[in-house]
Amino acid sequence: MEIKKAVITAAGRGARLYPAADTVQKAMLPLVDRDGLAKPVLQVIAEEAIDSGIEEICVVCAPGDEEQYRARFKSLRSNLLEGYTGVAWAEEEAERISDLMRRLYFAVQEQARGYGHAVYSARDFAENEPFLLLLGDHLYISHVPGQRCAQQLIDLARSESCAVAAVQATREHLVGRYGTLSGRRESNMPGVYRIEKIVEKPSVSRAELELQTPGLRSGHYLCFFGIYVLTPLVLELLSREMDADELQLTPALNELAGRERYLALEVKGARYDIGAQLGWFQAQLALGLAGQARDQMLTTMVDLLAESRVDRS
Secondary structure: OOOOEEEEEOOOOOHHHOOHHHOOOHHHOEEEOOOOOEEEHHHHHHHHHHOOOOOEEEEEEOOOHHHHHHHHHHHHHHHHHHHOOOOHHHHHHHHHHHHHHHHEEEEEOOOOOOHHHHHHOOHHHHOOOOEEEEEOOEEEEEOOOOOOHHHHHHHHHHHHOOEEEEEEEEEHHHHHHOEEEEEEEOOOOOOEEEEEEEEEOOOHHHHHHHOOOOOOOOOEEEEEEEEEEEOOHHHHHHHOOOOOOOOOOHHHHHHHHHHOOEEEEEOOEEEEEOOOOOHHHHHHHHHHHHOOOHHHHHHHHHHHHHHHHHHHO
16 A cells, blocks of 8 residues: 555634734644754655655645745745755755645635535545545654654555554543544554544543553553555545534544554654744744754753752842
């Protein structure tokens, strides 16, 4: 199974990031990436996909946003070339933006009718092919040198020819924040599970009753990481529920697990929700610590902690 397409859902208005997100889409807000360059969040996420072998990317956006995304990327490229004429790093970054723009497609989610509806909005782009799904407000940092988190997932999906969800073992008091699943370990495949049941943001008591996975540490559950490789059956399942006022993805994934082989992979990496409280700050720290400015970031953190202690004394 080849995975050459990716979908990034970015139609949300970023209510948790107001007032900043009231003036610019949250996906275009900047973060300093591992290479030391300040980039829009959307570019950082797209490069996760591109560096994992993805050839085409569809951004699911709100009405009117496509023109703004295209205009801003075009402006970024022009400013680099005009403001840093002959500078190698600027020319390289401008070419990366050009490459991204050549790969970009857009699908409009006309109404905010749930996450499943956002995914279904990319059906014409997917064209009955498997696709990588990424969240537009999550950043992913791999703990495997030279291998992105998305690449870990794609490699397993390709070798096993099935849908795969990235997961992390999560402490029980946090399960109410995530889609949580139960499964059984696949023999001779460390960190891989056959998904059996999925519940969206369960209570701790429900997780204890329904979502225990043998082999995990006590008080831990498998929770979604925010990256998926999905088969075309997911879009077919979503299409059957289009009359619903709100269309969520989890019921379709649950049914997928009953219809096809659907695996979960414990990804070697970390995810950061930039819309959560302090999420933007955590994501920037993580990018800095994972990048070429690691030593400078550590020194800055130590200095800030020292200053904070002095101020409180």
